[in-house]
Amino acid sequence: MFTAETLQKFDREVAKYPADQKQSAVMACLALAQEEKGWLPAEAIEAVAHYLGMPPMAAMEVATFYNMYDLKPVGKYKLTVCTNLPCALSGGYHAAEYLKQKLGIEMGETTPDGRFTLREGECMGACGDAPVMLVNNRSMCSFMLPEQIDKLLEELK
Amino acid sequence: MLEIEIDGKKAQVPDGSTVMDAAQQMGVYIPHFCYHKKLSIAANCRMCLVQVEKAPKPLPACATPVTNGMKVFTHSDLAVQAQKGVMEFLLINHPLDCPICDQGGECQLQDMSVGYGGMKSRYQEEKRVVFHKDVGPLISMEEMSRCIHCTRCVRFGQEVAGIMELGMANRNMHSEITTFVGRSVDSELSGNMIDLCPVGALTSKPFRYTARSWELQRRRSVSPHDSLGANLIVQVKHDQVMRVLPKENEAVNECWISDKERFAYQALNSDQRLTKPMVKQGGEWREVPWNVALDYVAHGLKDISREFGGDALAALAAPSSTLEELYLLQKLMQGLGCGNVDHRPRQQDFTSDGKRVGTPWLGMRLAELNNLDAALVVGSFLRKDHPLIAQRLRQAVRKGGAALSLIDLSADDQLVPLHARLTVAPSQLAQTLAAVVKAAAQQKGVELPAGLENVQVCEQAKAMAQSLIEGEKKAVFLGNAAQQSAAATQLHALGLQLAQITGATFGFLGEAANSVGAQLAWALPTGANARQMFEQPRQGYVLMGVEPEFDCANPQQALAALAQAKMVVLFSAFKHEPALAYADVLLPMAPFTETSGTFVNTEGRIQSFAGVVRPAGDARPAWKILRVLGNVLDLEGFGYNTSEEVRDQVLGGASEFATGLDNGLNGVTLQLPQAGQGMERIADVPIHFADPMARRAPALQRTRDAAAPAARMAAATLAQLGLQAGDLVRVRQGQGGAELAAALDEGVPAGCVRVAAAHASTAALGEMFGAISVERA
Ligand code: SF4
Ligand code: FES
Ligand code: FES
Numbered sequence: 001m002f003t004a005e006t007l008q009k010f011d012r013e014v015a016k017y018p019a020d021q022k023q024s025a026v027m028a029c030l031a032l033a034q035e036e037k038g039w040l041p042a043e044a045i046e047a048v049a050h051y052l053g054m055p056p057m058a059a060m061e062v063a064t065f066y067n068m069y070d071l072k073p074v075g076k077y078k079l080t081v082c083t084n085l086p087c088a089l090s091g092g093y094h095a096a097e098y099l100k101q102k103l104g105i106e107m108g109e110t111t112p113d114g115r116f117t118l119r120e121g122e123c124m125g126a127c128g129d130a131p132v133m134l135v136n137n138r139s140m141c142s143f144m145l146p147e148q149i150d151k152l153l154e155e156l157k
Numbered sequence: 158m159l160e161i162e163i164d165g166k167k168a169q170v171p172d173g174s175t176v177m178d179a180a181q182q183m184g185v186y187i188p189h190f191c192y193h194k195k196l197s198i199a200a201n202c203r204m205c206l207v208q209v210e211k212a213p214k215p216l217p218a219c220a221t222p223v224t225n226g227m228k229v230f231t232h233s234d235l236a237v238q239a240q241k242g243v244m245e246f247l248l249i250n251h252p253l254d255c256p257i258c259d260q261g262g263e264c265q266l267q268d269m270s271v272g273y274g275g276m277k278s279r280y281q282e283e284k285r286v287v288f289h290k291d292v293g294p295l296i297s298m299e300e301m302s303r304c305i306h307c308t309r310c311v312r313f314g315q316e317v318a319g320i321m322e323l324g325m326a327n328r329n330m331h332s333e334i335t336t337f338v339g340r341s342v343d344s345e346l347s348g349n350m351i352d353l354c355p356v357g358a359l360t361s362k363p364f365r366y367t368a369r370s371w372e373l374q375r376r377r378s379v380s381p382h383d384s385l386g387a388n389l390i391v392q393v394k395h396d397q398v399m400r401v402l403p404k405e406n407e408a409v410n411e412c413w414i415s416d417k418e419r420f421a422y423q424a425l426n427s428d429q430r431l432t433k434p435m436v437k438q439g440g441e442w443r444e445v446p447w448n449v450a451l452d453y454v455a456h457g458l459k460d461i462s463r464e465f466g467g468d469a470l471a472a473l474a475a476p477s478s479t480l481e482e483l484y485l486l487q488k489l490m491q492g493l494g495c496g497n498v499d500h501r502p503r504q505q506d507f508t509s510d511g512k513r514v515g516t517p518w519l520g521m522r523l524a525e526l527n528n529l530d531a532a533l534v535v536g537s538f539l540r541k542d543h544p545l546i547a548q549r550l551r552q553a554v555r556k557g558g559a560a561l562s563l564i565d566l567s568a569d570d571q572l573v574p575l576h577a578r579l580t581v582a583p584s585q586l587a588q589t590l591a592a593v594v595k596a597a598a599q600q601k602g603v604e605l606p607a608g609l610e611n612v613q614v615c616e617q618a619k620a621m622a623q624s625l626i627e628g629e630k631k632a633v634f635l636g637n638a639a640q641q642s643a644a645a646t647q648l649h650a651l652g653l654q655l656a657q658i659t660g661a662t663f664g665f666l667g668e669a670a671n672s673v674g675a676q677l678a679w680a681l682p683t684g685a686n687a688r689q690m691f692e693q694p695r696q697g698y699v700l701m702g703v704e705p706e707f708d709c710a711n712p713q714q715a716l717a718a719l720a721q722a723k724m725v726v727l728f729s730a731f732k733h734e735p736a737l738a739y740a741d742v743l744l745p746m747a748p749f750t751e752t753s754g755t756f757v758n759t760e761g762r763i764q765s766f767a768g769v770v771r772p773a774g775d776a777r778p779a780w781k782i783l784r785v786l787g788n789v790l791d792l793e794g795f796g797y798n799t800s801e802e803v804r805d806q807v808l809g810g811a812s813e814f815a816t817g818l819d820n821g822l823n824g825v826t827l828q829l830p831q832a833g834q835g836m837e838r839i840a841d842v843p844i845h846f847a848d849p850m851a852r853r854a855p856a857l858q859r860t861r862d863a864a865a866p867a868a869r870m871a872a873a874t875l876a877q878l879g880l881q882a883g884d885l886v887r888v889r890q891g892q893g894g895a896e897l898a899a900a901l902d903e904g905v906p907a908g909c910v911r912v913a914a915a916h917a918s919t920a921a922l923g924e925m926f927g928a929i930s931v932e933r934a
Binding site: 056 | 315320321322323324325326327328336337338
């Protein structure tokens with residue numbers, strides 16, 4: 001299911017916890033699995049569960065709870081816009097609307113060319129920089145007013 | 158002890174109690190959904206909010222520990238307001254479809270909203286919809302919008318059933334209870350989730366829309382399906398059994414029953430019931446009145462006994478027959494001069510007969526299982542043979558850290574962490590247990606019992622012995638397969654040895670509902686036993702509640718003997734094809750719901766029950782049929798008026814627990830059997846094929862546990878035979894064979910093939926643990 005490299009990374013995560021609490025590594029391992037596969041198909045979730053000796057449904061609970069895990073294939077760039085209250089009060093909704101219009105897709109959808117996926121996100125702990133966005137779960141973009149958004153999309157083209 | 162005051166009432170409660178515990182102890186009701194005394198605390202429904210003095214806001218009673226001098230108010234303005242608020246929130250997304258909901262009338266949400274909710278909903282917006290799920294033939298998840306996310310079903314799976322099949326996917330308003338990508342729920346205890354669900358989200362598929370709870374009468378009964386003797390509430394409408402639920406008895410089944418106990422009732426209302434006495438004359442079956450049938454039987458049996466002697470007769474009864482039935486059957490046969498009576502159709506080794514000190518039993522009370530520190534179970538398909546005993550052992554491991562070890566024939570997942578395990582071929586069982594005995598003797602530094610000098614001791618055996626020596630409360634049990642094995646007596650003797658060396662208790666996990674009661678009722682041979690009566694064919698047979706093609710250790714041999722007999726009388730609740738061929742008389746007997754009777758469970762608990770409905774058609778309680786037969790035959794001592802008279806005569810007034818229970822053995826020398834040669838068969842009795850009712854319950858027959866048997870082998874065995882999983886193979890034992898699909902099962906020991914017993918497709922085979930050949934079909 002996974003490459004030797006990914007499995008090695010699993011082991012590194014598992015080693016951080018006591019031997020009888022392997023499943024504590026589930027979030028890290030799911031993230032690694034997603035990194036390898038691009039998203040999390042059910043088989044990958046089950047394989048992670050088996051690796052950690054936990055029921056597949058328990059891993060599924062985790063994978064469906066956190067919205068950084070992608071249970072469907074995503075485009076090359078996944079843009080997650082924060083729409084929680086502090087952001088919403090300082091332009092988060094506008095940023096989201098602008099993106100939808102610009103890309104011609106709704107939240108959760110992917111552009112036909114497979115380049116962009118739009119997601120609504122939860123508070124990223126950067127409310128002071130609102131509106132904020134996350135690209136591919138990793139790079140954080142602050143103060144995303146329309147010009148910034150235009151610039152970002154241009155860079156990612 | 159801590160002092161607490163709830164609504165002005167004072168009480169002392171043990172340290173560590175929660176407010177909910179204290180309230181229950183004091184008889185104060187606090188509304189709740191997610192709290193359940195057998196499950197861990199989740200505190201997610203918030204229905205149990207109460208006011209606590211000095212606390213700034215209401216606290217959940219189920220998750221608030223009592224502190225000394227605490228004052229709690231369950232009806233104060235603050236508490237009532239909180240409860241109302243929670244109720245309103247819970248109903249926001251609830252469909253409020255009580256009129257078409259199966260749970261209506263027995264729904265905690267319905268009751269609670271009447272008791273604690275508002276009169277009207279203020280919520281005008283759209284409600285969410287949760288898609289239905291299909292999780293198999295037993296649990297209906299058609300209306301998941303009703304779920305209030307208490308997670309009782311999830312926690313039940315994790316904590317009691319031992320397998321988390323349901324879980325809560327997603328979060329916040331998108332949360333939903335589901336299985337992993339649409340899989341089925343297969344636990345043998347799954348039906349309990351239906352009881353636990355406080356709303357109508359999980360309901361019983363077979364029962365759906367057949368009755369309203371208020372139309373049903375509740376009657377008490379006792380389960381005939383396994384040796385635990387679960388207490389049941391049988392719900393009846395218009396003289397028909399509509400549903401079976403657990404009756405709480407902490408000492409026996411706690412508040413659970415297995416799926417078999419819950420759903421087997423479907424067979425009672427099936428068209429396969431035998432409702433009229435039938436006699437075969439000139440190859441033709443005819444329905445006849447009772448007096449004709451009984452005259453025919455009496456004459457037939459008397460003629461055989463007069464002409465050939467009583468030894469030409471034999472009687473075999475199912476070990477799930479009642480005490481009264483077994484006693485009267487035995488008495489009837491003795492009256493005919495016949496001592497060939499037995500109740501152990503699956504047993505093969507009878508050498509302990511006459512050497513047992515008393516009646517074999519569990520050796521302890523069921524409730525003590527939960528407190529064991531160490532246990533070794535030998536020869537058992539634990540979960541499927543004894544679902545609730547397995548559950549108790551699971552709790553012993555989970556909560557008490559017990560060391561549970563198994564010596565078994567297939568490494569099926571018992572859903573509990575094991576301390577040590579040895580999975581061996583049937584012919585190796587005794588050797589393996591002997592290894593543990595030897596290891597224990599060595600570790601304890603006591604003299605090695607004679608006969609064990611050459612036994613090899615492995616690491617696992619040492620670990621088992623060590624756990625039994627170290628624990629304070631410990632036990633060694635023999636399961637069904639051990640009792641059915643060819644080395645049963647040796648295993649018994651070895652088990653006793655091990656118990657003696659380690660200071661453990663030795664016991665049997667009883668095979669059937671009345672295995673203990675049958676011994677007390679003297680349904681034991683003074684002549685030929687269950688094996689001999691077929692090995693040396695007789696002229697006449699009386700069969701009660703058994704279906705030899707499924708229930709005998711060697712169905713091939715049994716059927717051959719029955720085929721040549723002059724007369725075969727079958728007491729049965731069901732009409733079934735094979736019996737039409739070998740029987741001459743079919744007497745419709747009442748199943749447990751239609752007769753009074755007594756079961757003595759594996760811990761020796763005497764449990765009498767009354768019939769809950771009238772017998773179907775002309776069926777009659779078997780104890781009455783036997784009484785009349787005794788009278789027709791002019792035998793002494795058949796003048797009973799009630800089944801209680803029979804019971805009291807057998808048990809001599811013992812009321813709660815039977816007397817004479819003793820697992821001791823006299824005069825058995827250890828003589829380990831030789832290792833087997835060639836392929837060995839491992840036959841489990843799958844849970845839903847194990848008794849005549851379960852076999853005929855349509856919903857149970859659609860579960861995964863009722864899948865048709867395959868020839869299961871380890872990869873090495875498959876490779877050795879040049880086979881691949883999925884290939885059609887022909888398995889043979891003696892004259893008979895069966896064509897089955899080969900399946901890969903790494904849990905089966907090498908050199909063995911697992912072919913289940915008790916199924917039509919394997920009925921032509923021979924001994925459950927005998928030699929078998931496998932070849933490509
Ligand atoms: S399905 Fe029933 S038991 Fe399970 S979480 Fe929902 S309401 Fe609770
Ligand atoms: S609310 Fe958007 S980052 Fe905190
Ligand atoms: S019963 Fe206490 S929170 Fe649910």
